[in-house]
Amino acid sequence: MELTSSAAIWGLIFGMCLLNFGLRFLPLAVLTRLAIPRPLMRWLSYMPIAVMGALVATEVMIPALNAAFAVETSETQNLATTALYLNPGIYGALSAMLTYYFTKSFIGGTLAGVVVFALVQLLIT
């Protein structure tokens, strides 16, 4: 594998550090000193659930969909079977959601998701 020069690596490390910090700190520094208009507040209030919806959908479905497309599928039914019923992510995510719903514990939900995911993966393969 091609080794990258040490100077370039240091440049990358400090460049990333500065820009990532700027992205996260500047909006806080400015917006915590200003009154935020209500329409903007409403818009922002939907942001967390929208981010989670996008992340869960992509993390659970895209690996399975990629796998399903990778296998030669002439019938759409095969695609659905592979991406939905044979997708350990679906069972893992549902277990995490139910566990959180009943226990209100993030760590419980996370562990339940991981365990169920691993078990289903084991059963399917």
Next chain:
Amino acid sequence: MVFLDTIRNNVEMKQFFAGLRSGFPIFLGYLPVGLAYGILACNYGFTPLQAVLASALALSGVGQFVALTTLVLSESVAASVLASTIVNLRYILFSATLSPHLQGLKYRTLAWIGFSTTDEAFAINSAEIRELRASPSSMMGVGAIGWIGWIFGTTLGTVGAQFLGDLSAFGIYFAMPAMYAALFVALASNRKQVYCGLIAALIALTLYGLTRLGLGLEIYWFTVITALVAATIAVLIFKDSDDSVPTEAACAEEEVH
């Protein structure tokens, strides 16, 4: 952690430790991903010190991977930093979303909360704000435990990767998606929120469908585009009412209890 001296009293210390506890799933989720980063960075010519410093200073999962790949492909520091910045544009969104709940704090406190804001810390903090359990000190704790997990994972990757073998059989890579799923439920406090989340999921999968059809869009763009579009749709189709915005008054009241 120099920012810890902004924690002035026992109540704030307790909140900080509560934040460390709430953020523990982040710690777990970051271990395997940090480990993968450590291995990869060392393969690409980073020394272990450089890999760990990159994680400690940037604290940006996808951004770091993208920067690494770009550096190897383009050998251009500017291009790599730019790539990681573009991927991380969503942090602007996160910081802006948290800012109503951080009014009037010292810049030092904001610096740490801002620095340690990741997708996962943002999600936990948002859920805690909704449950009226969040405070600036708890957010500092949530950020700190994630930061520690990310550094720890990267360190493990740089030193012991070859001895650990393949961890995927244990489902460890599902820790983050599982946490997102639990967080989705935590954030689904009313029907409008649930619909907004489902709209987002649909948009994200539609984007995936479009890339299958030839749309040239990298997967790390999905979250940003989806969140912007879904939140805009939600604001336009749902009526304004008090339950959609957790008020600062409610949060402040909770901190007293």
